Amino acid sequence: MKNSSSASVFSLEGIPPVGQLVPLGMQHVVAAIVGIITPAIMVANTCALSDADRTLLIQVSLIVTALATLLQLYTIKHHIGSGLPVVMGISFAYVPTLLAIGGQFDLPTILGAEIVGGCVAILFGIFVKQIRKLFPPLITGTVIFTIGLSLYPTAVKYMAGGVGSAEFGGLKNWTVALVTLAVVVLLQNFGKGVLKLGAILWGMIVGYVLALCLGMVDFSAVVPAGWFQLAAPMHFGIKFEISACISLAVVYIINAVQTIGDLSSTTMGGMDRMPTDKELSGGIVAQGVVSIAGALFGGLPAATYSQNVGIVTVNRVINKAVFTFASLVLLVSGLVPKLSAVLTTIPQAVIGGATISVFATITMTGIRMITSDHFTMRSSAVVGLSVALGVGITQVSGSLQGPGFPVWVNTVFGSSPIVVTAIMAIILNLALPKDKK
Numbered sequence: 001m002k003n004s005s006s007a008s009v010f011s012l013e014g015i016p017p018v019g020q021l022v023p024l025g026m027q028h029v030v031a032a033i034v035g036i037i038t039p040a041i042m043v044a045n046t047c048a049l050s051d052a053d054r055t056l057l058i059q060v061s062l063i064v065t066a067l068a069t070l071l072q073l074y075t076i077k078h079h080i081g082s083g084l085p086v087v088m089g090i091s092f093a094y095v096p097t098l099l100a101i102g103g104q105f106d107l108p109t110i111l112g113a114e115i116v117g118g119c120v121a122i123l124f125g126i127f128v129k130q131i132r133k134l135f136p137p138l139i140t141g142t143v144i145f146t147i148g149l150s151l152y153p154t155a156v157k158y159m160a161g162g163v164g165s166a167e168f169g170g171l172k173n174w175t176v177a178l179v180t181l182a183v184v185v186l187l188q189n190f191g192k193g194v195l196k197l198g199a200i201l202w203g204m205i206v207g208y209v210l211a212l213c214l215g216m217v218d219f220s221a222v223v224p225a226g227w228f229q230l231a232a233p234m235h236f237g238i239k240f241e242i243s244a245c246i247s248l249a250v251v252y253i254i255n256a257v258q259t260i261g262d263l264s265s266t267t268m269g270g271m272d273r274m275p276t277d278k279e280l281s282g283g284i285v286a287q288g289v290v291s292i293a294g295a296l297f298g299g300l301p302a303a304t305y306s307q308n309v310g311i312v313t314v315n316r317v318i319n320k321a322v323f324t325f326a327s328l329v330l331l332v333s334g335l336v337p338k339l340s341a342v343l344t345t346i347p348q349a350v351i352g353g354a355t356i357s358v359f360a361t362i363t364m365t366g367i368r369m370i371t372s373d374h375f376t377m378r379s380s381a382v383v384g385l386s387v388a389l390g391v392g393i394t395q396v397s398g399s400l401q402g403p404g405f406p407v408w409v410n411t412v413f414g415s416s417p418i419v420v421t422a423i424m425a426i427i428l429n430l431a432l433p434k435d436k437k
Helices: 018-046 052-075 091-103 107-126 130-133 137-159 171-190 199-213 242-271 277-295 306-315 318-334 337-343 348-369 375-395 405-412 417-431
Strands: 088-089 302-304
Touching: 018 052, 018 088, 018 091, 018 199, 018 242, 018 277, 018 318, 018 337, 052 088, 052 277, 052 302, 052 318, 052 337, 052 348, 088 137, 088 277, 091 107, 091 242, 091 417, 107 130, 107 277, 130 242, 130 277, 137 171, 137 242, 137 375, 171 348, 199 348, 199 405, 242 277, 242 306, 242 405, 277 302, 277 318, 302 306, 302 405, 306 318, 318 337, 375 405, 375 417, 405 417
Parallel strands: none
Antiparallel strands: 088 302
């Protein structure tokens, strides 16, 4: 009988040698880390949080990602969690809606809407077989495409130094942002191994060093930060605003569909099979459970990480111990406020330069999904009209605030393009005559 200590990294169970376990686990940490901390920094900036609360938000993001991944790996009674090797954590996909809610209301309102969204995700997971047919790749791709588009202005504002900054649009900000972007693009296209895989992280490191040399980094929040801290429940509070809840609930539905895609890619790429209905249901239910529990401590909405799924499809490493090690690294990092405080010192220009490539990837993922089947005149109508209304309405300030419209209409449909795009895409896909085979 084979000893578990020498288990293959290509098998789901067992513990592989440390020499393989550590680098393969760190590979997933490197791929996920930017996606974990950046949404927290963006939301903290939008909600004008104090330095201490910004640090806490990053801490909770790291902890939630670690616990969410462990829940996916080791299910609860086989109903909560997929049991598959995936990384789940704080996601960019929610950022446009989170920033819209945070800008109009505050962080407690985001967390309240997140609880409602988590409940919706749980219901979606329970009835995934019945609901799944409403979200073919055409619909999901259209929404993901819109998410990417809507994030571009956010990235550019960060590249320019952040709205409200005394040097907004200045040469130093753009120099740092473009150098960061250049490093990311060069490593993504010419790098190999860990350099290519962690291109965004390495780009941010280079940009950070340059910003440090230019006197753009402020360490004032690092000194008072402690070495160990647990977030207290309800530290940020919880508020329920119905319009915000509806907006985020729609995004949760779309991300549940994206979770189906990520879980399917994991099993197809690493196990040569499709996921079972039980695995899909458990994975989406876990997404909702994590969001509800995380919201109580200040954690932002969670979703599966496509970049980590990509690693599995390339190297076919599916061993749970590898993902467990990565989760524990993130968990320890989240328990150290000093480390989280250092992450808050990253200048906005660096974040913008690194994330614009992420947002471009999100957009192109949507396009690939849209065109995965034959792209016809019908497909063009569904995508074109949905994106036109979704993006168009949000670009015209006050377009849904005129006489006769209650205030909540603008919050639900005018704050983020995702809601209108998703609703229009579903309606058009159901109403327009199907293409002939």
